Amino acid sequence: MSRIQFTGIALSLMLAVFHVGAQPANPGPPPHDFSTVDIKVEDLGHRTYMLEGQGGNITVAVADEGIMMVDSEFAPLHDKLKAAIATATDKPVRYLIDTHFHLDHTGGNAAFAAEGATVVAQENVRKRLGSGTEGMNGNHMPPVPQSALPTKVYRDELTLKLKGRTAELRHFPAAHTDGDTYVYFADANVLATGDLVSIGRYPYIDVVNGGNLNGMIAAANALLERVNDKTRIVPGHGPLAGKSDLLAYRDMLQSARTRVEKLIREGSSEDDVLAAKPFADFDAKLGANDQASQNFIRAVYRSLKSGASTRSSSSP
Ligand SMILES: [Zn+2]
DSSP: OOHHHHHHHHHHHHHHHHSTTOOOSSOOOOOSOGGGOOOEEEEEETTEEEEESSSSOEEEEEETTEEEEEOOOOGGGHHHHHHHHHTTOOOOEEEEEOSSSOHHHHTTHHHHHHTTOEEEEEHHHHHHHHHOEEOTTSOEEOOOOGGGSOSEEESSEEEEEETTEEEEEEEESSSSSSSEEEEEETTTTEEEEEEEEESSSOOOOOGGGTOOHHHHHHHHHHHHHHOOTTOEEEEEESSOBOHHHHHHHHHHHHHHHHHHHHHHHTTOOHHHHHHHOTTHHHHHHHTOOHHHHHHHHHHHHHHHHTOGGGGTOOOO
16 A cells, blocks of 8 residues: 555544544534645744644744654644745755654654654554554554654653754643643743643634643643743644633633533433533633534543543553
């Protein structure tokens, strides 16, 4: 099977698995034709940029000897991303950091690695990419080729340096997945959160692959400690954000937990909780459709049902 065929199949699977739960205010089918995607480049100052195309947001930090890049969207967007980066700098990508394993964030691994980038991730990302994973709807994602695997992995914390720039990487266990990393560029005061944070839509919580609402809340609290009023936050999905957006997001997650915990205590099944529409006010605020709302309810319910121990557990 050619790489293009493989990528196409993996891509359809991932779109099926990961995009159902993350409907924006204006939901539409994800474009299988990536030729229609435009990459928007936003200058955040201090040689730091946010790129938005299709898939997870990207952060680019330019150092004297090259670029540190956070996430790479879908594989077919590689050339467009390169062209977008070239509007800001002619330096090569030296480090590509995967915030987690989902293919709307890691699709560019093989192509950027082939051009000389070192792909960096938390160790569970490499495990999941290398072994293949199951999705919430029973969809199977096959292992990615060796060339797409991260070659520099870490467990809890890592500092990456290029001449003139430093990136602080930290892992939060059991949050969006079991391999999440945030990346903080202190000199620019820019925080790239990956899918630990989604703005303007419900977050996706990949409970089948080690994600849990309790970990999402713990991560949001830790990120609130890390930022100040001037920090620009590049969320995994949604527009550039600030501390007040992060606070509102954390509060929404906490309310969701409180409401569903109460329903569980009262003996509600997952279907009972769905029928109770416990997040009607959030649905209205986020413009979420029924599908997006139900996916979030299921993830919250399954997070809380999977055991109180996850609230304080750390990764194995
Ligand atoms: Zn994700």
